[in-house]
Amino acid sequence: xxxxxTRNQSNLKIDVQQFQTEIEGWKxxxxxxxxxxxxxxxxxxxxxxxxxxxxxxxxxEDFQTQFIIEDELIHSLRxxxxxxxxxxYSKMFEDGKIEKSLETKMDKLGKDITNSVTKFRILQSTxxxxxxxxxxxxxx
Numbered sequence: 001x002x003x004x005x006t007r008n009q010s011n012l013k014i015d016v017q018q019f020q021t022e023i024e025g026w027k028x029x030x031x032x033x034x035x036x037x038x039x040x041x042x043x044x045x046x047x048x049x050x051x052x053x054x055x056x057x058x059x060x061e062d063f064q065t066q067f068i069i070e071d072e073l074i075h076s077l078r079x080x081x082x083x084x085x086x087x088x089y090s091k092m093f094e095d096g097k098i099e100k101s102l103e104t105k106m107d108k109l110g111k112d113i114t115n116s117v118t119k120f121r122i123l124q125s126t127x128x129x130x131x132x133x134x135x136x137x138x139x140x
Contacts, residue, residue: 026081037070
C-alpha cells in the first residue's frame, strides 16, 4: 500500500503512515492506562487488607466503581482503535469511499482519548490524595 493516497474530491493527500503512527500510539497509551489502572486497583486492595477506617468504606467503594468503569472505557477505546486499524487496511479504503469518514473517525477518537486521559489523570490524582490520607491515618 502506498503511504499517500490522493483524495478524489479535494486532491489532498492522506498520509496513511501518519494514521498508522497515531493508531500505534493510541494502542500503547491504552495498554499503559490498563496497567496504571491495575496498579490503582492493587493499591485499593492493599487499603482493604490493612486497617482502614469504616468511615472510608464509601470512598473505597466509589473508587472501586470508578476503576471498573475505567476498565470498561479502556476496553471500548481499544475496540474503537482496533476497528479503525482494520478500516485503514480494508479494501474499501483503496476505493476512496471511506477516506473522509476515516479522517472524521480518527479526529473523533483522538478527542475521545484525549478527554479520557484527562479524566483518568484526575481520577489518579484524587485516588493518590485519598491513599496518602488513609496511609497517614494508619501511621498515627
